[in-house]
Amino acid sequence: MKPIEDCVVGIVGLGLMGGAVALALRPLKPVSILALDTDCVTLDAAKAGGIIDEGVLAGASRGRESDEQTAALLGRCDLVFLCINPATLIRFMDTRMDAFRSGALITDIAGIKGNIVTAVEKNLRPDLDFIPGHPMAGSEKGGFARAEYCSFLNRNYILTPLKRNKPENLDFLKGLIHRMGFGRITETTAEEHDRKIAFTSQLCHVIAAALIDCEADKEITRFGGGSFEDLTRIAMLNAPMWTELFLENKTELLRRIEQFEGSLDALKGLIAGGQGEALEQRLNAVRERRSAMNG
């Protein structure tokens, strides 16, 4: 892979994350940043703000001109970031496989990896390299307009490399990720990623949603001291995306919900039984365990 300064970069989907990726890449001075999006207001704003150099209004039903422009744009990119929802990503890779520039490095940012890896690997052209990734950043407030508030600084990044990935491409991407501001990069398998993410991300979002689901009083935040606010901020979720993520990782997520229910039930039992000593012991163990974790 040539240095980023010599690369044409393509960003597929200029939402919160696509926008934030473009913003993080700009100072690294790639030859140009091109973008595909379904929203012309976003593309115009991104061009006017100097965040991208060129944009193409894309989408399944936009007709032949858009189709050809999309293909032409992809054909120029040395590096492509797919910043779209999992199902859209899989469809996009199915439809657009022929359009990529030979030798291109493609990566994605989706919060689930197993189904994407399976689908993409099946049709991947031998002259392309696809390194699946998951930047652990985001915001409950989505959309391109919020991209500048989506910080990558010291955030985690997960990569789930394929056996066929070229080592030099993997090194290139890891270097780039750090230069975009991210902290720890963890390499693991797609399966392990989905198992862990079911806990740290999806379960947390289900819990936040359930907390809001069971309380209708808008004035309840008068009684908030920070913990309720912290636990439920992520309940302002992007419903279509999280529906996809929950359902695509259903088995693992259900397993994690049940584990959590088991622990909740144990604590409930100690409270109901008035078992102060055992409850205090269990809470002490929890405190120690959490204190030993980073972050």
Added chain:
Amino acid sequence: MKPIEDCVVGIVGLGLMGGAVALALRPLKPVSILALDTDCVTLDAAKAGGIIDEGVLAGASRGRESDEQTAALLGRCDLVFLCINPATLIRFMDTRMDAFRSGALITDIAGIKGNIVTAVEKNLRPDLDFIPGHPMAGSEKGGFARAEYCSFLNRNYILTPLKRNKPENLDFLKGLIHRMGFGRITETTAEEHDRKIAFTSQLCHVIAAALIDCEADKEITRFGGGSFEDLTRIAMLNAPMWTELFLENKTELLRRIEQFEGSLDALKGLIAGGQGEALEQRLNAVRERRSAMNG
């Protein structure tokens, strides 16, 4: 009540909250700030730092000299903040009722109000005024040494006034609370406080504890993107205090846990059944509800 500049203030318990109260009162220039604590290192540090003017080493088994000093200190205070755990508070008020200065205004900061109000009202001297309060501030890292990091700025404050409270004392306390940095003050009953707090505070702590309880992997935070960290920071809880709070508010807390379990179960059912449309609808409703809440 005379202006704060003419008051001698007493703080019973110089932990995280007692220390933070002292720090917030200091710039308001009371005549002096006196403190009772069971830890001489804390008292020495608070005196050396100019945070309190005098301190007495107190505690049930400290003998007659400490006992007399404690009584003498309380006898000088126009305003007393009780910053100790609920059970200790109830014992303290039982034992020390005779020691307070006539006309003194007493308030507390405990996270539960029903049992405290019942216990204190039973023996309250007619020449004293007790206004129960709950500043919605704190930190998962406790102790006097952390008091300076415990911000009151724009935090909520709940008061559960008694019928017998003097209106001028209530006005005085509300003015003082705002000058200490707090934002919204909500006046309600002790019962309503305990019902709401079971949800916004205790349930959230039980959930955070259950989340950590069901995952032993210390390296799990490599897969954290902020939501797991936000949801579980409060799992580093003060186990004896939270055991007290959970058990003292057992009925309400169990009711709230069960409500939450109901919502969690509903979401689980939609995920298990692969009901994408219904799930997306429910998540959308959650997002709208949370967005309409403050904070």
